[in-house]
Amino acid sequence: MRNLTIPLMLLLAPxxxxxxxxxxxxxxxxxxxxxxxxxxxxxxxxxxxxxxSVREPLPGLPxxxxxxxxxxxxILELVVKTETERGIVESRREVHRDREHLEIxxxxxxxxxxxxxxxxxxxxxxxxxxxxxxRMILEYQEVDLIDAGIARGWRDVFTxxxxxxxxxxxxxxxxxxxxxxxxxxxxxxxxPSTTEVRELWWNEExxxxxxxxxxxxxxxxxxxIRELRxxxxxxxxxxxxxxxxxxxxxxxxxWREEHHGESSSVEHPTLGAIDRxxxxxxxxxxxxxxxxxxxx
Amino acid sequence: MIYRPLAFLALLCLMxxxxxxxxxxxxxxxxxIAKNVIFFVGDGMGVSxxxxxxxxxxxxxxxxxxxxxxxxALSRTATTDHxxxxxxxxxxxxxTGVNTNSGVIGFGPxxxxxxxxxxxxxxxxxxxxxxxxxxGMKTGVVxxxxxxxxxxxxxxxxxxxxxxxxxxxxxALPTDSTYNTRLGDGIDILMGGGRRYFTPGGMVDEEGETxxxxxxxxxxxEFQDAGYTYVWNEAQFHQLGWKDLPILxxxxxxxxxxxxxxxxxxxxxxxxKAMSVKATRFLQRASKDSxxxxxxxxxxxxxxxxxxxxxxxxxxxxxFDEAIAAVAKIVDLEETLIVVTADHSHVxxxxxxxxxxxxxxxxxxxxxxxxxxxxxxxxxxxxxxDLDSSTGEVYTSTDSHGxxxxxxxxxxxxxxxxxxxxxxxxxxxxxxMFGQDAHGPWDPDxxxxxxxxxGSETHSxxxxxxxxxxxxxxxxxxxxxxxxxxxxxxxALGF
Numbered sequence: 001m002r003n004l005t006i007p008l009m010l011l012l013a014p015x016x017x018x019x020x021x022x023x024x025x026x027x028x029x030x031x032x033x034x035x036x037x038x039x040x041x042x043x044x045x046x047x048x049x050x051x052x053s054v055r056e057p058l059p060g061l062p063x064x065x066x067x068x069x070x071x072x073x074x075i076l077e078l079v080v081k082t083e084t085e086r087g088i089v090e091s092r093r094e095v096h097r098d099r100e101h102l103e104i105x106x107x108x109x110x111x112x113x114x115x116x117x118x119x120x121x122x123x124x125x126x127x128x129x130x131x132x133x134x135r136m137i138l139e140y141q142e143v144d145l146i147d148a149g150i151a152r153g154w155r156d157v158f159t160x161x162x163x164x165x166x167x168x169x170x171x172x173x174x175x176x177x178x179x180x181x182x183x184x185x186x187x188x189x190x191x192p193s194t195t196e197v198r199e200l201w202w203n204e205e206x207x208x209x210x211x212x213x214x215x216x217x218x219x220x221x222x223x224x225i226r227e228l229r230x231x232x233x234x235x236x237x238x239x240x241x242x243x244x245x246x247x248x249x250x251x252x253x254x255w256r257e258e259h260h261g262e263s264s265s266v267e268h269p270t271l272g273a274i275d276r277x278x279x280x281x282x283x284x285x286x287x288x289x290x291x292x293x294x295x296x
Numbered sequence: 297m298i299y300r301p302l303a304f305l306a307l308l309c310l311m312x313x314x315x316x317x318x319x320x321x322x323x324x325x326x327x328x329i330a331k332n333v334i335f336f337v338g339d340g341m342g343v344s345x346x347x348x349x350x351x352x353x354x355x356x357x358x359x360x361x362x363x364x365x366x367x368x369a370l371s372r373t374a375t376t377d378h379x380x381x382x383x384x385x386x387x388x389x390x391x392t393g394v395n396t397n398s399g400v401i402g403f404g405p406x407x408x409x410x411x412x413x414x415x416x417x418x419x420x421x422x423x424x425x426x427x428x429x430x431x432g433m434k435t436g437v438v439x440x441x442x443x444x445x446x447x448x449x450x451x452x453x454x455x456x457x458x459x460x461x462x463x464x465x466x467x468a469l470p471t472d473s474t475y476n477t478r479l480g481d482g483i484d485i486l487m488g489g490g491r492r493y494f495t496p497g498g499m500v501d502e503e504g505e506t507x508x509x510x511x512x513x514x515x516x517x518e519f520q521d522a523g524y525t526y527v528w529n530e531a532q533f534h535q536l537g538w539k540d541l542p543i544l545x546x547x548x549x550x551x552x553x554x555x556x557x558x559x560x561x562x563x564x565x566x567x568x569k570a571m572s573v574k575a576t577r578f579l580q581r582a583s584k585d586s587x588x589x590x591x592x593x594x595x596x597x598x599x600x601x602x603x604x605x606x607x608x609x610x611x612x613x614x615x616f617d618e619a620i621a622a623v624a625k626i627v628d629l630e631e632t633l634i635v636v637t638a639d640h641s642h643v644x645x646x647x648x649x650x651x652x653x654x655x656x657x658x659x660x661x662x663x664x665x666x667x668x669x670x671x672x673x674x675x676x677x678x679x680x681x682d683l684d685s686s687t688g689e690v691y692t693s694t695d696s697h698g699x700x701x702x703x704x705x706x707x708x709x710x711x712x713x714x715x716x717x718x719x720x721x722x723x724x725x726x727x728x729m730f731g732q733d734a735h736g737p738w739d740p741d742x743x744x745x746x747x748x749x750x751g752s753e754t755h756s757x758x759x760x761x762x763x764x765x766x767x768x769x770x771x772x773x774x775x776x777x778x779x780x781x782x783x784x785x786x787x788a789l790g791f
Contacts, residue, residue, distance in 0.1 A: 043629040043765070046361050046364030046365050046765055047624075049355075052353065052354055053353045053354075058559050085716060120502075120504030124562060147554075241497070256599070256751070256752035258459070
């Protein structure tokens with residue numbers, strides 16, 4: 001038990017000016033009484049009230065499709081077009097994909113996204129963004145990719161954002177289209193009010209989306225493969241840390257901390273994931289509200 | 297411990313609140329009133345974050361652990377060069393009693409960040425952890441950020457730029473030539489993230505990611521060679537015993553997972569609560585009569601705010617509150633001073649006049665939208681619903697164009713929508729997030745709106761709160777500079 005100490009300044013300190021909940025501080029009584037009350041308050045154990053929070057369940061990592069590694073490397077030219085009330089914006093990018101890496105190159109800015117598959121757990125991924133304008137490589141850990149809405153797992157990266165869940169609100173549209181020697185099948189929404197997707201053209205063998213068209217609250221977003229080339233041998237993609245050894249290397253989280261005054265010129269990669277969360281998403285809220293069956 | 301009131305008074309009156317490097321005689325521990333000090337830092341945990349977490353976690357009228365602390369004060373956070381500070385300058389101030397420049401760790405204001413005027417660094421300041429080591433106490437640093445990141449580093453290192461994390465790691469290694477010898481035989485517990493600064497560049501680590509040390513050194517091994525027990529996953533963490541001290545635990549290549557994402561970690565990560573409790577127990581056991589100093593940081597509340605992601609900031613703050621409760625439960629508050637604070641705040645606001653949940657109301661409603669009846673996060677993670685007092689009906693609050701808005705938001709950051717007109721948050725597809733669409737402001741990945749477009753949301757300059765319990769805690773009242781925290785802790789320990 002601690003000996004009672006009566007420092008002079010505590011004797012003179014106003015008592016009771018910070019009464020916590022349930023505190024009893026005598027207004028009268030001797031200085032020693034007040035000090036004992038003060039010491040009793042000093043050692044009152046804080047105990048929280050009952051928690052009322054309900055946590056959203058954490059989505060698991062997407063499982064890998066069988067024989068993922070058997071897909072040959074490909075090089076794609078992608079075009080992303082957004083149409084809003086402010087006009088149409090189109091941007092091109094080149095995608096290089098093999099079993100361990102996916103690289104997205106933005107010709108206009110020179111930026112390159114380099115996604116790496118985790119060798120210890122092949123379902124996982126992380127990424128490096130090369131930004132020549134800043135002579136910097138930004139590193140995105142797995143959670144940074146999730147947090148930024150870029151990708152959840154290697155499957156998301158490999159399939160450019162299309163998962164088995166993506167097909168839940170869709171049905172075969174009956175049409176087919178060829179590109180680069182591959183055949184893509186059209187999928188259309190069963191009920192357009194339950195998904196933003198208006199069209200998805202998909203090749204299951206190579207796990208590639210030819211075209212994705214989404215109608216959002218902001219406008220229309222389209223991602224399309226304009227050119228496709230299958231590659232016989234390895235792509236020889238080089239880790240940016242080696243190819244740009246003189247660039248500054250920084251975690252995305254740290255970039256946010258250090259460059260707080262700057263606007264972001266980061267080109268976001270094209271991973272057009274579609275309504276991963278199923279029927280809970282999408283739809284106008286003018287008059288209706290979807291339910292939430294969530295909980296621990 | 298014998299207390300000598302008069303000697304204690306003399307020390308209080310005469311002892312300087314900061315110590316320069318060349319102090320000829322370090323004060324030894326005499327007549328303190330606390331055997332142990334546990335210092336909790338919620339990085340970026342401003343008052344609005346605490347309020348929002350309270351609503352989310354325990355309801356508007358509920359009590360967080362923080363709310364039960366008997367003594368509080370406001371803490372002024374400005375550094376010597378910025379109104380709105382960063383973690384490095386503020387933690388240096390709290391750990392040394394000397395306010396300094398943003399970005400600087402362990403030096404005073406004569407040291408510019410990166411020494412940009414080339415006049416060299418000033419003298420190293422004495423940190424509370426160093427004083428504890430010099431006086432035979434056990435010490436620990438626990439963080440969900442990298443253990444070399446600004447806040448933990450300010451406990452034990454001295455660099456003129458917080459980005460020098462490779463060097464910071466070496467300053468904690470007892471066998472290195474740059475070792476901070478003020479740490480005596482070394483920090484007893486160093487636990488958190490940051491394995492990349494302990495792993496050679498290009499080497500694939502335990503979780504399949506690469507190290508980044510440019511000197512090719514494997515500090516994970518060097519720390520073990522110096523006598524440390526090294527662990528990197530949750531299973532190993534649970535196997536630890538107090539006799540495994542000193543401990544180096546690096547659970548992630550960079551920062552640890554947010555609490556919400558922790559369950560999905562590859563190697564498994566302990567929670568902040570679990571780390572705090574284990575560190576406390578081990579230091580209690582190992583320190584015997586000498587006492588201990590432990591710093592625990594919830595380092596990612598700040599990161600979530602920078603990302604404009606309120607959900608993760610609230611769930612990390614909730615976990616922080618849980619950790620504090622768990623530690624307060626296992627220590628003797630007659631001999632342990634616990635202080636909780638933040639280093640700075642964020643431009644994070646609770647806007648409009650959001651109604652409480654229906655079940656909290658002291659009256660019946662004449663009507664309400666369906667969404668109000670399923671209010672998310674006890675009202676804090678939803679759009680704003682207000683009450684028409686002329687009809688008794690709840691309605692959806694809207695902006696001047698009739699569009700609803702969320703209770704939570706940011707003054708600046710990546711949540712800027714950039715549209716001529718706003719979109720109902722419940723239908724909102726945040727531009728740039730081509731991947732995953734957050735559905736509704738209650739979604740863990742939702743980015744609350746920001747008024748000013750920035751790549752990263754910023755800190756803010758207002759005061760933060762200090763919460764204290766234990767011997768000496770009553771010294772916290774009124775509005776103080778954050779450097780005052782060092783004074784109180786040092787005096788409590790009797791340095």
